[in-house]
Amino acid sequence: MRTKELDISEYWGSPAKVTIRKLTYGQRSKLIAETTKTKIVGKNAITDTDVYALRIKYLLFGIEKAPFNIDQPSIEALDSDLGDFLFEEIDKLNTYPNLEETPTK
Secondary structure, eight states, X not given: OOEEEEEOHHHHSXXXXXXXXXXXXXHHHHHHHHHEEEEEETTEEEEEEOHHHHHHHHHHHHEEEOSSOOSHHHHHTSXXXXXXXXXXXXXXXXXXXXXXXXXXX
16 A cells, blocks of 8 residues: 545544555655764764654655645644644554564565
8 A cells, every 4th residue: 555545624624635655765765864863972873863853754755645735834834633643644654564574585
């Protein structure tokens, strides 16, 4: 399943749907590169993730069609319950359901 249609009527206040998509390998890689910084402290790599940027960019990359503009100001202006719902649904679509069953080569 590459896309999934979500009913957001309860958050939007009128009938509305959003289509979310599974990210490509390149989109996921870009998302990680743009939202994390790694620095070396002694012999250890310390990773710092900008959670704000990660959540915003996840929605920007993951929303295919919506009743609002798909740009940063519009994403930032969403009701927080709707933003959380969309983030969680995009994350579900982009995460293996059971990591123990993840195919490895």
